[in-house]
Amino acid sequence: MKSEIKIIRYDVTDSTSERAKQYAKGGEWDGGPTVFIADSQTMGRGRYARKFYSENATGVYLSLLFKPDSTISGTTAIVAHTANSMIKAIEERTKTEIKIKWVNDLILGEKKLGGILIEGGLRADGQGYDYLISGIGVNLFGNSLPHEIRDVATTLEAQTGQKVDKDELTAAFIEHFFEELDGAASADAFDFYRSRLITLGADVIAKSLTEEYEAKATDLLSDYSLLVTLPDGTQKRIFTGEVSVKPKSQVKAKDDND
Ligand code: BTN
Numbered sequence: 001m002k003s004e005i006k007i008i009r010y011d012v013t014d015s016t017s018e019r020a021k022q023y024a025k026g027g028e029w030d031g032g033p034t035v036f037i038a039d040s041q042t043m044g045r046g047r048y049a050r051k052f053y054s055e056n057a058t059g060v061y062l063s064l065l066f067k068p069d070s071t072i073s074g075t076t077a078i079v080a081h082t083a084n085s086m087i088k089a090i091e092e093r094t095k096t097e098i099k100i101k102w103v104n105d106l107i108l109g110e111k112k113l114g115g116i117l118i119e120g121g122l123r124a125d126g127q128g129y130d131y132l133i134s135g136i137g138v139n140l141f142g143n144s145l146p147h148e149i150r151d152v153a154t155t156l157e158a159q160t161g162q163k164v165d166k167d168e169l170t171a172a173f174i175e176h177f178f179e180e181l182d183g184a185a186s187a188d189a190f191d192f193y194r195s196r197l198i199t200l201g202a203d204v205i206a207k208s209l210t211e212e213y214e215a216k217a218t219d220l221l222s223d224y225s226l227l228v229t230l231p232d233g234t235q236k237r238i239f240t241g242e243v244s245v246k247p248k249s250q251v252k253a254k255d256d257n258d
Helices: 016-025 076-094 156-160 166-179 187-195 248-257
Strands: 006-013 034-041 059-066 099-101 105-108 111-122 129-139 203-207 212-220 226-229 235-238 242-245
Touching (some): 016 034, 016 059, 016 111, 076 105, 076 111, 076 156, 076 166, 099 242, 105 156
Parallel strands (some): 006 034
Antiparallel strands (some): 034 059, 059 129, 105 111, 226 235
């Protein structure tokens, strides 16, 4: 993507994804790539209307607003492209391998380092999107997060001892994202994403609005759906919903008791 990238910065805002959505819908947007960045968010949001902790300027919080081309039919390839772009930007600076928990979590040291939320405006004819917003938050600084999330989330500094330069990291991520956006649906992008998944081969708990079950994650299919095998051998494809990886200790304890 070659057009100029507009950057809109806030010290504090409610949510960069909300700012991007209002901008896209408000008539001011010229359709070019636009990035909304905040030092802190008062109402950072995640999937399933969950809160994303981002009040204390301890991470990078931004949302990319753009018009996807027609090769993008679903949003999961954009989740993957966003994850890939951030992983490259972090790894170029820290030499630390970042993993992914399907579908939208960045993982370091078995804890959540960051998350991605895609929102979109469907075209009136339902064929594709007028705009997409890819929001990403990554915990960078400090050794302790609030109590509620301390057990499940971590920061880059806590895991690597390094304080990265946030502006440099942000610039590198934005460059990877827009420079490589044309290849978001490519086999290379798929392979990169797949190579980082902690979910494959793991015992998982899959949750949707209507059911919850245990299974083994066996493959990632080319549309980024997850193939899982149930204890009775049946296979299921999961397109959305939550898939948590069972901690190894829990799996081992169960095996020992069998
Ligand atoms: C998740 O973990 O479920 C997704 C978290 C996405 C958080 C980012 S931070 C920047 C952008 N603004 C938001 O309100 N959410 C996203």
